[in-house]
Amino acid sequence: MTGAPKTTAAVIVAAGRGTRAGGEIAKQWQELAGRRVIDWTCAAFAGRVDHIALVIAEDCPADWVPEGVERVVGGDSRDASVRRGLEALEGRFDRVLIHDGARPLVSADVIDRVKEALDQHQGAAPGVAVTDTLWRGTTTVDGVQDREGLIRAQTPQGFQLQAILAAHRALDTPATDDVGVARAAGIEVAIVEGCDDNIKITTPDDFARARRILEADMDIRTGNGFDVHRFGPGDHVVLCGVEVPHGRGLQGHSDADVGLHTITDAIYGALARGDIGQHFPPSDPQWKGAASHIFLEHARDLAAEMGFSISNVDCTLICEEPKIGPHAETMRDKVAELLAIEGDRVSVKATTSEQLGFTGRREGIACMATVTLVKR
Numbered sequence: 001m002t003g004a005p006k007t008t009a010a011v012i013v014a015a016g017r018g019t020r021a022g023g024e025i026a027k028q029w030q031e032l033a034g035r036r037v038i039d040w041t042c043a044a045f046a047g048r049v050d051h052i053a054l055v056i057a058e059d060c061p062a063d064w065v066p067e068g069v070e071r072v073v074g075g076d077s078r079d080a081s082v083r084r085g086l087e088a089l090e091g092r093f094d095r096v097l098i099h100d101g102a103r104p105l106v107s108a109d110v111i112d113r114v115k116e117a118l119d120q121h122q123g124a125a126p127g128v129a130v131t132d133t134l135w136r137g138t139t140t141v142d143g144v145q146d147r148e149g150l151i152r153a154q155t156p157q158g159f160q161l162q163a164i165l166a167a168h169r170a171l172d173t174p175a176t177d178d179v180g181v182a183r184a185a186g187i188e189v190a191i192v193e194g195c196d197d198n199i200k201i202t203t204p205d206d207f208a209r210a211r212r213i214l215e216a217d218m219d220i221r222t223g224n225g226f227d228v229h230r231f232g233p234g235d236h237v238v239l240c241g242v243e244v245p246h247g248r249g250l251q252g253h254s255d256a257d258v259g260l261h262t263i264t265d266a267i268y269g270a271l272a273r274g275d276i277g278q279h280f281p282p283s284d285p286q287w288k289g290a291a292s293h294i295f296l297e298h299a300r301d302l303a304a305e306m307g308f309s310i311s312n313v314d315c316t317l318i319c320e321e322p323k324i325g326p327h328a329e330t331m332r333d334k335v336a337e338l339l340a341i342e343g344d345r346v347s348v349k350a351t352t353s354e355q356l357g358f359t360g361r362r363e364g365i366a367c368m369a370t371v372t373l374v375k376r
Ligand SMILES: Nc1ccn([C@@H]2O[C@H](COP(=O)(O)OP(=O)(O)OP(=O)(O)O)[C@@H](O)[C@H]2O)c(=O)n1
Pocket: 013, 014, 015, 016, 017, 018, 019, 020, 021, 026, 028, 055, 074, 075, 076, 077, 078, 081, 082, 099, 100, 101, 102, 103, 200, 201, 202
């Protein structure tokens, strides 16, 4: 008999000052290939763990924390920040993956390898074998270090949550990583294969290197969606998850939210995974009257499973009535919340069709949407 599935959270530490990297703000908040370093890092874990706690400096604005991520205030050292993150999660999850916010290029494969190794081991962490010759010396080469058995340590470093928290509480000398903390407490840590691209942004040159890696590896996909629903009896319509009072309703098998259906279809399109009718057949009675956020969340989770993050959504509602303008911002915020992305990555706008065609005759509402998905 197998027990309940183990829950896993990530603690992403981002409370450092980034002094070696320079810049006006700490490295994890700086821009890298179109989004902040920390957004890349958090996106890498989205859909791969059950929860993300982001540890930030006390003076860091709370609204810098990405949507859907728990904020924890860190301490003066990496150890202290990790400990505060673990304490915030105490008793809530079985396992934890501790990761540097400054490692935005961690791959889904590395995260999954660490998670899988925790089925067999108390601790697991990614490493990469040293391939360069190692010298000892400062201005002249004084000796050559045998590199046999030397491994470069990376994160995420994974543990049973209570065990690593107890190890941090018992720590009496600083450690440079959580494997050091774990070993001091007698926890055995398995090494899994890391990845050369999983660099820690430490110096200004690392930004250029990270940008090159990201741009070389990126799989960027766009998808479009189009949907129409006919007006029928009713006193409101649901558009992009927002109820708008109106003299008529929209007809459909579900709640007829033409906006969310269109965005859902655009995501399936970008993934080349069919359409909403295939995933949620109108012939299936369980979807009768269903709230359409269910469909959008399915498409969002499928994108995450396939390793994609949603870069942006642009959605245009086409109707003469109701007026969308007064509700557009609420709709945008709702879509962003459902997709767990920042509000400025979503646009909801509207147009009339100049009284032409079926929308012009006020027979229904049409919608078109484009989404961009990015995998690296
Ligand atoms: N008090 C601290 C110090 C570090 N970190 C985090 O630990 C990770 C690895 O540390 P490092 O690369 O050394 O970051 P900084 O301490 O910010 O860099 P520097 O030493 O150059 O100031 C980073 O994601 C950093 O934000 C943290 O959460 N809290």
